[in-house]
Structures are given as structure tokens and as C-alpha cells.
Amino acid sequence: MELELIKSKLHESNFRLTQEREVVLTTFMNSGQMLTPAQLHDCVKKEYNSVGLTTVYRLIEVLTKLGLATPFLIDGEIYYTFCSDHHHHHFVCLDCHKVKDIYECLEMTHKYDDVGTVNYHRMDLYGHCKNCERKNINVKSLEP
Amino acid sequence: MELELIKSKLHESNFRLTQEREVVLTTFMNSGQMLTPAQLHDCVKKEYNSVGLTTVYRLIEVLTKLGLATPFLIDGEIYYTFCSDHHHHHFVCLDCHKVKDIYECLEMTHKYDDVGTVNYHRMDLYGHCKNCERKNINVKSLEP
DNA sequence: CATGTTAAAGAAAATCATTTTCTATAATGC
């Protein structure tokens, strides 16, 4: 999903498109990984003049409400990943925290309606991406 | 999973079986729902002489490490549900926070190995249990 | 394009969940 589309989504919901938001949003989208608010703030600082941490928190809140950010709880830390609005699942690399979207879905929502009404579901896969897998093998080969 | 089994699991890992832990554990297991540490603490207070909130936090930490508690992030709040150690998924009622275990699993772990190595996955279904569904219909029927 | 309205930025303070510290106690092994 490209920036322009998100801008119009924000606009629809009466959120203003400030320069700060555009900067944070761009950084967030381009990172391709899950980040804590503080980490996202750090990334923004590296590439642009700093934006306040409060602003980062507030944008994440807005995006989450709009379904454009998804929180992950890993080891007690809350991370967020940018997220298009089409239903999909996530694969998260436990090493580098990169996130890959998985658009296949077995549409199991209706499968479990004996428990009640299922409004939505999420599925998260955790593991190691190919890149980190390779690195880990290299590291292991250095061991005695 | 019954209490005795969990006791032996704690024991295996060199955790002591204190009276406080037994009380909190029993309350946690019997609740059948996801609870914040503070909520669990409140539940314990109602049924038994109070146990310290710190103790509740520490037990949840231990259970999570042993795979006997699962955290859920809902609206920025972290809830925990008691969890047997067999792999399963969860249905969570967004009204009453009751949790139902779903032991069917499509074993999709291997299905996505083009992204890398999948170590584990979780799937959460969110909706409204039959009980709350019924209540909601009754509430609606009272509206003008 | 100028202007009024109002959401948002940012700094600082406040809040609140969670963790740590420290001492007394009780669970476990011998």
C-alpha cells in the first residue's frame, strides 16, 4: 500500500497530514519490521530531524485504530508493524524482527462458529527468516 | 490439565509449591478467562485472604516461561490465560473475556517454509461467545 | 490567497503498570 493511499485514509477519518506524520509513516513503512515506539523514534531520528516521541506514540495509536498497524507482544515488549488493510497473517523473524505478510488464509472464521460468533482472527508465525538462517549457520560454523 | 500435573511441572523446574502459588493458580485455572495481573489479584482477594500483587506477577512470569500461561494484547492491555501445554488455539470472547481452547490445528507450520523456518505459531479468534450473544440480543430487544 | 478554526506537535509533568530491593518466612532436601 503506497503512501498516497494511506494519506487519503487518514484524511477520510479527519486526521491531518502533518509533515511529522509523513516522516514517521515513511520510516515505519520502509522498515519492513516490527518496532517499538522508541525504536521507531530512533529510526526517524537517524534519517530526519527528530520528531517528538509523543508524536510517534500518537501516530501509532491512530494507525492502530485505522487497522494500519498491528501490535505484537514479544517477551513482554510491545512492537508494531505497518499493515495494509487487507486481511493477512504475519511471519515474524525472531532474530531481525522483519515481518513478512502472508496473504493466504484458510478462512477458518466460519469453521469454529460452534464457540460463538467469530468477528476476526489473527495468525502469527514465528521463526527465522532465510537471511538470518544463513547468518546463523555461518556463526555456528565458526564455533570450535 | 489438573492441579497436580502443574505442581509436578513446577517441581521439575525447581520452583517451590507455596500456598500462595496454589491459591493463585487455582483461581487462575478456574476463571476460564483471560485476566490482567491486577484482575487476577482481585479475584484471589475475593475468595481467599489476599496474596501480594507482586506474587501474582511472579507466578504469571513463571507460568509463561513454562508455557502454562499465554498473554493476549487487547486494547493495549496485557491479559493472560491459563494454558495447558498441548498446542492449541484460542477463541476469546470480547464481552466476557472467557477463553475457549481449540485443539484443531491445520499444522500450517510447514506450509510456509518459503519464508524461512517457522518455529511456532499462534492463532487467536476474537468474537462473542454464545452466552454473551444471547445477552446482547436481549439487550437489543429492549431498545425502542 | 487570506483567514478562522481546530487538530496536532512538543516539552514537561503525571500516571501507572511492572520490576527491583530487602528482610523475614517457609518449602525442600538431607
Next chain:
DNA sequence: GCATTATAGAAAATGATTTTCTTTAACATG
């Protein structure tokens, strides 16, 4: 029993997140 050591609990510390307040800038309107 007795020694060892993990745990309970109270209080303090920590640290992430939220709130407050003032200034600024985005947007709609004429």
C-alpha cells in the same frame, strides 16, 4: 529436625505511556 535457599510481601524504583498545556500549522471557507 535442621540447614539451605527460593519465595512472600512491603516499599521504593523504574520506565513506558499518557496527559497537560501552549504554540504551531493544516485545512476549510469565503
